[in-house]
Amino acid sequence: MPPVSHHVILEEREHLMISGVEDVARFDEETIVLTTALGELEIQGERLHIEKLSLDGGDLKVDGVIHALLYETEEQHGGGFLRRLQGG
Numbered sequence: 001m002p003p004v005s006h007h008v009i010l011e012e013r014e015h016l017m018i019s020g021v022e023d024v025a026r027f028d029e030e031t032i033v034l035t036t037a038l039g040e041l042e043i044q045g046e047r048l049h050i051e052k053l054s055l056d057g058g059d060l061k062v063d064g065v066i067h068a069l070l071y072e073t074e075e076q077h078g079g080g081f082l083r084r085l086q087g088g
C-alpha cells in the first residue's frame with residue numbers, strides 16, 4: 001500500500017483542511033489533537049468546530065479561529081516535562 005499523503009490548507013486562519021488524518025484523539029473548542037500520516041498534530045484556536053471528518057478518506061475540515069498548528073516530534077514523544085527536568 002502506498003504511503004498516505006498529508007496536506008494542510010489554511011484559508012484566512014478560519015478554514016482548515018487536512019488530509020492524511022488517521023484518528024482524532026481529543027477535541028474541544030480550543031484544541032484538537034489528531035494523528036496524521038506524519039505524526040501527532042495539535043490545532044489550537046478559538047471556537048474550533050469539526051465541520052467534516054472522514055477517517056475512511058483521511059480528510060478533516062475545521063472551522064474557527066486558528067492560532068497554531070503544532071507537530072509533535074519524535075524527541076517530544078519520548079519524554080515529558082519530568083523527564084526533561086531530570087536531564088533525560
